[in-house]
Amino acid sequence: MTPVINRLKILDIVPFGNGPKHEFFALRLTPPNWESSAPGQFVMLRPLPARSDALCPRPFSICKLTGGHLIVFFQVRGRITADMAVLEPGDEVQVTGPLGNSLPVHAGRPTLILAGGIGIAPFVEYVEKHPRPAALTVEFGHRYPLECYPFEGIAEKCAARSHEEKSEEDRAGFVALMEKRIRDFAQEGLILACGPTPFLRLIRDVSLSCGAEAHLCLETRMACGIGACLGCVIKAHLPADGDAPVRINPSGRAESPDEGRFVRTCACGPNFRADQVIF
Numbered sequence: 703m704t705p706v707i708n709r710l711k712i713l714d715i716v717p718f719g720n721g722p723k724h725e726f727f728a729l730r731l732t733p734p735n736w737e738s739s740a741p742g743q744f745v746m747l748r749p750l751p752a753r754s755d756a757l758c759p760r761p762f763s764i765c766k767l768t769g770g771h772l773i774v775f776f777q778v779r780g781r782i783t784a785d786m787a788v789l790e791p792g793d794e795v796q797v798t799g800p801l802g803n804s805l806p807v808h809a810g811r812p813t814l815i816l817a818g819g820i821g822i823a824p825f826v827e828y829v830e831k832h833p834r835p836a837a838l839t840v841e842f843g844h845r846y847p848l849e850c851y852p853f854e855g856i857a858e859k860c861a862a863r864s865h866e867e868k869s870e871e872d873r874a875g876f877v878a879l880m881e882k883r884i885r886d887f888a889q890e891g892l893i894l895a896c897g898p899t900p901f902l903r904l905i906r907d908v909s910l911s912c913g914a915e916a917h918l919c920l921e922t923r924m925a926c927g928i929g930a931c932l933g934c935v936i937k938a939h940l941p942a943d944g945d946a947p948v949r950i951n952p953s954g955r956a957e958s959p960d961e962g963r964f965v966r967t968c969a970c971g972p973n974f975r976a977d978q979v980i981f
């Protein structure tokens with residue numbers, strides 16, 4: 703579907719977590735004039751009028767889209783997300799979407815979802831729309847308290863566990879658990895992951911080492927979101943037409959004579975097979 707630019711109104715903005723300084727919010731907007739999106743797609747969003755000197759919109763996963771509203775879930779990181787945190791009902795934002803490709807859905811295959819921090823956002827919609835939630839297993843690693851994240855709705859629909867990382871020991875424990883889970887699912891399962899780059903790199907490496915099929919949802923920084931600025935290029939093993947399959951050799955590495963090529967995350971992703979991404 704061709705992306706559309708909409709001017710949407712804030713219905714409400716709900717802080718998550720009990721801390722004195724809220725950093726996490728669910729932003730509920732009037733529905734856009736596109737009717738559907740697929741899990742894993744994203745929007746480019748910015749407040750109107752621009753409140754800070756940051757004029758470029760920012761990418762956010764589509765957390766939920768119904769006939770009544772569009773929800774994005776965000777963590778305050780810098781200028782635009784700080785501006786978003788002080789929006790009020792009735793204020794307006796510019797939203798361009800739906801953008802990017804989607805995460806694969808296979809009702810017949812056990813699917814392991816690995817999410818790190820704000821990387822939980824695309825899986826709200828994924829779990830909600832999955833034809834067989836009983837096939838899903840979620841392992842969620844996070845540094846802030848669990849109530850800061852939209853985890854409850856996910857845990858109501860499928861087998862989901864959370865792992866708070868308060869120390870280096872906790873982090874090492876979560877890494878060990880992920881490695882084991884990837885190997886458990888390697889034979890027949892599908893693995894989906896979203897989170898910070900070191901987290902995705904680990905999942906890619908373990909998946910490739912045991913021949914598991916993994917797909918990574920990247921959070922690369924973006925400027926335009928529509929393929930026009932080259933602000934989001936990464937190196938990847940992708941053929942020139944962008945969508946033909948990449949052959950894999952027995953070692954699990956992409957069978958490519960070169961070192962990959964630069965591709966735009968917004969136009970070719972943000973979801974890539976693990977063997978395609980060069981970090």
Ligand SMILES: Cc1cc2nc3c(=O)[nH]c(=O)nc-3n(C[C@H](O)[C@H](O)[C@H](O)COP(=O)(O)OP(=O)(O)OC[C@H]3O[C@@H](n4cnc5c(N)ncnc54)[C@H](O)[C@@H]3O)c2cc1C
Nearest residue numbers: 760761762763775776777779780781782783823921922923
């Ligand atoms: C496809 C996609 C989906 C995303 N979905 C969500 C989502 O659902 N919820 C959410 O909260 N965030 C999401 N992000 C990340 C979000 O876009 C950034 O947090 C946001 O752009 C920060 O904007 P800012 O103006 O507040 O920060 P800036 O002022 O631009 O930057 C502030 C700090 O954050 C860092 N930063 C900025 N963008 C990123 C990034 N993409 N990854 C890592 N560090 C970054 C900068 O290096 C800097 O240190 C997504 C990113 C992508 C590409």
Ligand code: FES
Nearest residue numbers: 925927929931932
């Ligand atoms: S963000 Fe402009 S090309 Fe991807």
